[in-house]
Amino acid sequence: MSELVGRAVDRVDGRAKVTGGARYAADNPVPGALQGFLVGSTIARGEITGIDTSAARAHPGVVAVYTHRDMPRLTAPPFPYLKGFIPLQDTRIHHSGQPVALVLAETVEQAHEAAALVEVSYRAEQPKAVIEDALDEVYLPAPFRDRPNEIVRGAGEAALAGAEVRFEADYSSPTHHHNPIEPHATTAVWEGDRLTLHETAQGVNLTRGTVAAALGLPPQNVRVISPYLGGGFGAKGPLWPHTILTAAAARLVGRPVKLVLSRAQMFTSNGHRAQFRQNLRLGATRRGVLTAIVDTSTAQLSRTDEAIFNRSDSAHLLYACPNVHIRHRGVRLDVATSSYMRSPETTAHFGLETALDELSYELGLDPLELRLRNYTEVNPETGQRYTGKHLDACYRMAAEAFGWARRNPRPGSTKDGEEYVGWGMATETHSHGAMPATAAVSVDAEGRVLLRIATQDIGTGTYTVISQVAADALGMPLDRITARIGDTALPEAGLSAASATVASVTGPVHRAATAVRDAVVAKAVADRRSPLFGLSPERVVTEHGHLFAADDRRRRDSYRDVVARGGQPVEATGSVPNTPGHSFGAVFLEVRVHARYGSVRVTRVVTAHDLGRVLNRRTARGQVIGGVNWGIGYALMEHTVLDRRTARVVNPSLSSYLVPVCADAPSVETLFVDRPDPGSTALGAKGFGETPITGVPAAIGNAVFHATGRRVRDLPITQDKLL
Amino acid sequence: MTDDPHPTRRAHKRRTVLKGSAVAAGAAAVPPLAATASAEAAIASTVDITLSVNGRDHDISLEPRVTLLDALRDRLGLTGAKKGCDRGECGACTVLVDGERIKSCTTLAVMRQGSRITTVEGLADGDRLHPVQQAFIRHDAFQCGGCTSGQIMSAVACIQEGHAGSEAEIRDWMSGNLCRCACYQNIVAAVGDAAREMRR
Numbered sequence A: 001m002s003e004l005v006g007r008a009v010d011r012v013d014g015r016a017k018v019t020g021g022a023r024y025a026a027d028n029p030v031p032g033a034l035q036g037f038l039v040g041s042t043i044a045r046g047e048i049t050g051i052d053t054s055a056a057r058a059h060p061g062v063v064a065v066y067t068h069r070d071m072p073r074l075t076a077p078p079f080p081y082l083k084g085f086i087p088l089q090d091t092r093i094h095h096s097g098q099p100v101a102l103v104l105a106e107t108v109e110q111a112h113e114a115a116a117l118v119e120v121s122y123r124a125e126q127p128k129a130v131i132e133d134a135l136d137e138v139y140l141p142a143p144f145r146d147r148p149n150e151i152v153r154g155a156g157e158a159a160l161a162g163a164e165v166r167f168e169a170d171y172s173s174p175t176h177h178h179n180p181i182e183p184h185a186t187t188a189v190w191e192g193d194r195l196t197l198h199e200t201a202q203g204v205n206l207t208r209g210t211v212a213a214a215l216g217l218p219p220q221n222v223r224v225i226s227p228y229l230g231g232g233f234g235a236k237g238p239l240w241p242h243t244i245l246t247a248a249a250a251r252l253v254g255r256p257v258k259l260v261l262s263r264a265q266m267f268t269s270n271g272h273r274a275q276f277r278q279n280l281r282l283g284a285t286r287r288g289v290l291t292a293i294v295d296t297s298t299a300q301l302s303r304t305d306e307a308i309f310n311r312s313d314s315a316h317l318l319y320a321c322p323n324v325h326i327r328h329r330g331v332r333l334d335v336a337t338s339s340y341m342r343s344p345e346t347t348a349h350f351g352l353e354t355a356l357d358e359l360s361y362e363l364g365l366d367p368l369e370l371r372l373r374n375y376t377e378v379n380p381e382t383g384q385r386y387t388g389k390h391l392d393a394c395y396r397m398a399a400e401a402f403g404w405a406r407r408n409p410r411p412g413s414t415k416d417g418e419e420y421v422g423w424g425m426a427t428e429t430h431s432h433g434a435m436p437a438t439a440a441v442s443v444d445a446e447g448r449v450l451l452r453i454a455t456q457d458i459g460t461g462t463y464t465v466i467s468q469v470a471a472d473a474l475g476m477p478l479d480r481i482t483a484r485i486g487d488t489a490l491p492e493a494g495l496s497a498a499s500a501t502v503a504s505v506t507g508p509v510h511r512a513a514t515a516v517r518d519a520v521v522a523k524a525v526a527d528r529r530s531p532l533f534g535l536s537p538e539r540v541v542t543e544h545g546h547l548f549a550a551d552d553r554r555r556r557d558s559y560r561d562v563v564a565r566g567g568q569p570v571e572a573t574g575s576v577p578n579t580p581g582h583s584f585g586a587v588f589l590e591v592r593v594h595a596r597y598g599s600v601r602v603t604r605v606v607t608a609h610d611l612g613r614v615l616n617r618r619t620a621r622g623q624v625i626g627g628v629n630w631g632i633g634y635a636l637m638e639h640t641v642l643d644r645r646t647a648r649v650v651n652p653s654l655s656s657y658l659v660p661v662c663a664d665a666p667s668v669e670t671l672f673v674d675r676p677d678p679g680s681t682a683l684g685a686k687g688f689g690e691t692p693i694t695g696v697p698a699a700i701g702n703a704v705f706h707a708t709g710r711r712v713r714d715l716p717i718t719q720d721k722l723l
Numbered sequence B: 001m002t003d004d005p006h007p008t009r010r011a012h013k014r015r016t017v018l019k020g021s022a023v024a025a026g027a028a029a030v031p032p033l034a035a036t037a038s039a040e041a042a043i044a045s046t047v048d049i050t051l052s053v054n055g056r057d058h059d060i061s062l063e064p065r066v067t068l069l070d071a072l073r074d075r076l077g078l079t080g081a082k083k084g085c086d087r088g089e090c091g092a093c094t095v096l097v098d099g100e101r102i103k104s105c106t107t108l109a110v111m112r113q114g115s116r117i118t119t120v121e122g123l124a125d126g127d128r129l130h131p132v133q134q135a136f137i138r139h140d141a142f143q144c145g146g147c148t149s150g151q152i153m154s155a156v157a158c159i160q161e162g163h164a165g166s167e168a169e170i171r172d173w174m175s176g177n178l179c180r181c182a183c184y185q186n187i188v189a190a191v192g193d194a195a196r197e198m199r200r
């Protein structure tokens, strides 16, 4: 019956994006807007003792320079504001790069130059920058958003003591930064006590509520607009101070203000993946059945918050193991607040999937076989069967397409010219969210469909997928659907983060569109002027914008004619809750390690994923390709370096913080199980965007071991670690 | 203003601009400034110039330190070119100047008088998309679109330079344009496909 859902249709926003027509947050011309630029602290810990803004204020074009002395008092809002404090409120410095002044000028050039003329003096204290600086200050933080940081199932330590085989190792990864290509941008426009923000937001409604709380406004006085987002990866989910400061400054100065963070500022302004260390201890039988997992990790926290984002969910939930003890510990340092970064569960999962590979060698078992011996379709937390978990099919499909059975397990067994060749695999899994959402669908007298919902398209394909869903439910061609999203003036929806968008909005869109279809059919069969008059509604089918009698296709009407005869658009809203869950997959890949240079290339990748029903193969494939490359960056290059003396980021640029480029990216073969999850109200689809990174770093490390016999437990796997 | 005041402009001023940003990079997390401060630049004196963009002449008045990218985006309202880094590292701002691809954040607008500038907005022929634009849609060579204008302009030049002969060659010659969504394999397919079509 369905014609569009599941098909790899072209993105409906494609034309706007390839012609430059798509207007992103920084692209909106706002008449009379001043340009804002922030001045950041050069120390990481201490007090401001004086600020001289006279030279900056004297610079041509400068309209105002605000500091803690003249900003209005603002309230640090609760989640999703993560920072715990708002800058420019007092003299205390909590991290390097913390805003200490905000310059407003007529042009960008003037604002930037004047920012350099602001003279700040400090009383500096010695900061602590990395976990290793404060090992004796490690502690178990209070639960974050009701999720405890200690999880116990069975008796981990006791089971470990009695295990036939024990394995222990330490794993670690550095700070990472999201670095979407589009920097954070905001433009604040006030009309009386109403505020409009053109904002880089992964969640327009959460941004609205948070900004309103900070400024002491009722939420309905704030409108947030974000129709296109040039990448977020979590960096634009929570709200960050620059938005609040820009809005407050625009009110103070009495003109609209636009502010765009510089690339360097994005290394201290909008969260990051926290530096992370993990001790893993596994107990197993000689046959390879896990009897204990004891996972003790330490994440970097800031002085002003203690939220832990990189949780060990997979140690807890992925395999059948009766005794699990997890502790997410933290240590407060003089650095900026960390946050969610695409696939937060990857961080701890790297340790687990590497440890399993190491255990497989100790047991003399194939690493895939080890995972199958611990396979479960029961959620160990609830004791319930998953409504859909086809990870076993993922293993089978990907292993076969890759040719895994041909692998010689001996490390260093294959050399091709100057390069060692290695194969590695890992399981992929990530949780996904589900948030309340309402969609509105209407059909007008021209037969055009307007779909409205305040969700977002962060590049994942929301515009396209919801248009497909609406078109199918109505029986309309795709090009009749116009989707409007990314605006708080639309019916409310949640954040586009936590892989939640498809899981959250598909059901509501489908329900609203189905209600419109049913209403139009009802009108037709009740209208003497319709060729369908008198038919029972069940005997009417809708296709290509027309309504047909099921058993006599010559009797037909059209959406356009029915609505035109009725004289007004037919509209309905829909709202369907969904439940959070997990999606799964397997990644098999090949690396080549240069014998003399130690450089690693990923040369072949096969993945298979279970995301329930695949709504659009092309956008789903995009998530896999992107995820695999994120995994490559994670394993081989991404690394924010902090100077231990000053707690400053040493490499705040895209030439020194390396991300994969075209020449680093292999072609990925992407397979999907594509079976609807009956437990999901999103037409059987599960949230997915974060899953396809999760196994890649470990698979690469495992392949490097297979190639060379060298086990690197500290990411990234750079050449120096292999020489 | 149509006389070219900089006859040597084709010898790219990129190097000198990059030198300026290298100094800023040494200063750890201190925000690097787009326009490195100098005493003269502090005086907001503007010059009148004419920029030829997408076949149209635009008379504008701006400070000499304004980059071509900021001139396009803020003065001419051509926001197709994006500012991802403002220092020549990401490629989101790539445009064609006299047919060559350049990063428009690393050149000053005043240096590009008398040149033919093409941005992504000027690529299509009316409603008919350029073969590279079509191929990008067909191969799903973008997600968020933040890098896409730059990728497309870079691809047009890459093909014209004769650097799209094989997948490996495309990978190398398209590596100056970062895509954080990492649509690289689709970009490579799109560029290869468009190259074949343009040769026909």
Ligand code: FES
Pocket (backbone or CB within 6 Å): B082, B083, B084, B085, B086, B087, B088, B089, B090, B091, B092, B093, B094, B103, B104, B105, B106
């Ligand atoms: S903005 Fe010009 S290269 Fe990044």
Ligand code: FES
Pocket (backbone or CB within 6 Å): A181, A230, A231, A459, B141, B142, B143, B144, B145, B146, B147, B148, B178, B179, B180, B181, B182, B183
């Ligand atoms: S499409 Fe998002 S950065 Fe390239």
